Every structure is written in C-alpha cells, then in structure tokens.
Amino acid sequence: MSKATALFFHAGCPVCVSAEQQFVQALDPERYSVDVVHLGQEKARIAEAERFGVKSVPALVVGGLPFHINFGAALADLK
C-alpha cells in the first residue's frame, strides 16, 4: 500500500516543535509519511501551504485538509 503524505508546517518554536512532534508521531506510520516543513527556513513552500488552506502555523495537512493546531507552549515549559 502506498503511503499518503501528511504535511506538518511550523515556524520553529522549539517548545512547540517538541510538543507537536509527539502529535505527528502518533499518526499511523503504515499509512502516512510525514513531511515536516519549517516555513521560516523554507519560505518557498509558503505558497504550497496556502494552497492547502493553511492560515497559521503550526498546522497539519492530512488527506488534503488543513488542521490548525494551537497547542502553543505552556508557560511552565518556558521557565
């Protein structure tokens, strides 16, 4: 079975990245390969994110649909 690609767009906040990678890694690896895209470093891919309807980061695109995830960071983790 060929895998679908899930796209995870973010902008580099370290605390957010670690939290959301836990989320991304919960996806079924038999069905999805995940392409993690740092839009701050890969500005050429911003248009690609926009085509999927991504309005903000972090966002996950699964099955062509954008899911905006606003976990953010717990203040306690920033101390």
Added chain:
Amino acid sequence: MSKATALFFHAGCPVCVSAEQQFVQALDPERYSVDVVHLGQEKARIAEAERFGVKSVPALVVGGLPFHINFGAALADLK
C-alpha cells in the same frame, strides 16, 4: 503492547466532526484507541477535559497533552 487512549473532545458541529474524524482516524490504531467525547452531551466530562488543559473544542489529548484543533468548517461546506 497496551494501547494508550487518545481523547477527542468536541461539541457536535456535524461538519467539524466529519473533518476531524478523518484526522483522528489517521492516528496509529496499533498504539492508540480513541475516545470521542461530545461535551455538549456529556457535560460531566468537562472537568476531565479541563484537567488535561483543554481550553476549547475541538481538541485532541495525546500523551496527556492537549492539542487544540481549529479546523472549523469551510463556508463552502455549509452552503
């Protein structure tokens, strides 16, 4: 291997539910069983959601961490 429970809290918007179930079903079924909770119908579980740090719905709790998902509904889907 025992499965972890992922909790999906929502409040019943049909369009949102269908979109987000696609997302929930992308989770690895080998590792997660998903408990879908309609907080509008199960108000007794609001406190449980709050204990995980859930501030808004829809939200997914994975590994004890809350992820707030604001996919919402495309206006086109509401027409």
